[in-house]
Amino acid sequence: MKAEVVSTGTELLLGETLNTSTHYLTGKLSSLGIEVDYHTTVGDNPERLEQVLRQAIERSDLIVTTGGLGPTIDDLTKELVAKVLDLKMEIDSASLEQIKQFFGRRKAPMPSSNEKQAFFPTGSKILPNPIGTAPGALITKDNKTIVILPGPPFEMQPMFDNYVWPELEQVIGLHAERMNERVLKVFGMGESAIEKVLYDLMNLPNLTMALLAKRAEMHIRLVARSTEIMSGEANKALDQVEEEIRRRLGNKVFGRDQETMVSIVGRTLNNKNLTISTAESCTGGLLGAALTQEPGSSKFYLGGVVSYSNSLKQGLLGVSEKNLKAFGAVSEEVAKEMAFGIRSKTGSDLAISTTGIAGPDGGSDEKPVGLVYIGFATAKGVHAEKFQFYGERESVRQLTVQAALNGVRLIC
């Protein structure tokens, strides 16, 4: 089953409103195994909307529309769907009653323009809207299914979840092909390097692989299509490929699916009953913020120091003036002293430190923008790693956080 999401609304075409509805619907349809081939957005313009609907119905099996169900004259989605499918518009008296009650609860008479919201293409299954005045509709004709939903996300989403999802599940059934998806997450290798290593795995039968570059990590997305009853087979195929990828990329693969670097580090620290503290310079607090992003982080994260100035590096962390003078704040020696210092102050099992040049200013030939030292202190001793990152200030900071967390992952 191939689907298209059609959204209408002038606010979308003015850049005022971010199209989160299309994103929401696409995610839901994908997890049902429905292939979404197109998103189309068009304003409240009858000619263009009609043409878009005509094309969508021609090229897709399932069309989900959002928007254009309001009471005003430029809200025309239902009317144009009826026109394109050659259906009449009919009043649904139950819907009319509900709209009247909606206004009744607000002690206001129903404006006559709202009557329009109770009309639907003949043969529609009405989708109730407990939140607003615009019911939706589901229409099937000539093997095409059209789902008509309101625009506001807080009306659209519950309508989809409560009424459309169960219908689609039935339509799809056990014998339709669904997508069995898996995402492997990689740190410390670029897109081309991964492609080179996995090249021969990228075109396997019945399994697709795609590489997605995220800000501070790469995602390898594997998809195996199968029917619900054959999903065991598909999962076995995914297991095999995952195993092979992990064999080739080793510990560069840090997680899978919903796992994030932070969640993995947190889980590992929790499982091993380890505590951690941080001494941050160039990341300015981002590392602590990352470690405390998920609930329950107070179990392993004690806290730390943001020693943005050299005086705080000395005063709060005990970094020596000698090393600051001899090597500068961005140096292996200072990174080590910072990690050692915060571990001593907090008594944590592990400690991490960051010091670097986030840019855009402050770089030199010897110490360019993006140069970062990350220090690690444990009961066994102290060491620091040197990194050279590229990109804007915020990228350098995010990459530093990710590299620091990755270092913790590899130590534990």
Added chain:
Amino acid sequence: MKAEVVSTGTELLLGETLNTSTHYLTGKLSSLGIEVDYHTTVGDNPERLEQVLRQAIERSDLIVTTGGLGPTIDDLTKELVAKVLDLKMEIDSASLEQIKQFFGRRKAPMPSSNEKQAFFPTGSKILPNPIGTAPGALITKDNKTIVILPGPPFEMQPMFDNYVWPELEQVIGLHAERMNERVLKVFGMGESAIEKVLYDLMNLPNLTMALLAKRAEMHIRLVARSTEIMSGEANKALDQVEEEIRRRLGNKVFGRDQETMVSIVGRTLNNKNLTISTAESCTGGLLGAALTQEPGSSKFYLGGVVSYSNSLKQGLLGVSEKNLKAFGAVSEEVAKEMAFGIRSKTGSDLAISTTGIAGPDGGSDEKPVGLVYIGFATAKGVHAEKFQFYGERESVRQLTVQAALNGVRLIC
């Protein structure tokens, strides 16, 4: 001039990635007065992408594409644009050199697959990409303009702003109607409260006003349409309305257009030669991270302590055990002690502290999730403010940061 935004990328059609690029481009094109009639999204599928490009070029004057410029075999936007426009692909040696240098800086040889990124349809104006390896292109043929941009927003946005915007400004000229836009930013008032106060200003002739709720602030967007040569008039109208809004909302308006809470606080501290330090509990480092977001922050931000555990509140900040026991870590007394403590340790002019219940767990009837105390210490003394925020953990944390910065703004 009628425009269409075409985005390609399988991740968009799987619901993995929210299409912020289309939103960004649409907003920019709209403010240039260019009418965006369609958004179309299609996956990395050559047949469908070709068909979408063909249709876009037929029905629109300006087509802006994002995505499909990567080094892998399924990245085909430039190649398909060339096919549809009946142009050859040619190598651009300057781009090739830059891509080689990109890898050179990383001490890695350029993979041969990246060579593809230096090929463009004949006659392209090349748009440099200082951040990644995918340059963009601008092509004009038969009165149609096609702008080809990379997918990742952090590469696409600066390319559009630096190279495409000036080109489009020239094409559009002085006599087209543009949108003169102004955004006023408000903290500490909700949508309905603002609407109530500004109701009579919302339907002025020649000027539209829209309220947009952001995560931790409200935006009031004012638009006056005029030609470039009449923009003086439009700006005068905007000035008048802005003045009236500021009169009614007072210091709830914290900034305008590109100004952010952080940039305003940083500028104020710099101008007044004041230094600041932070003591964070529930924000876990986010406040320091916000203060160090922009370059030059080391002039005013000394650093601070993330005292996530009570022992660090005592050990590093000198919070008294008595108050921790009597009032708990989330209390006015502890917030005050934290701010006082970090100011003493760092010798900064100002100090701010945060302590609260970010959730989702840890709340009680007496101290519900979202309860936050923010402490302020100056030479004149110490005080703390109580807030009750609502929303998810991340919202509570972001709102706390924003309220803390807003407090600094109002103190200075």
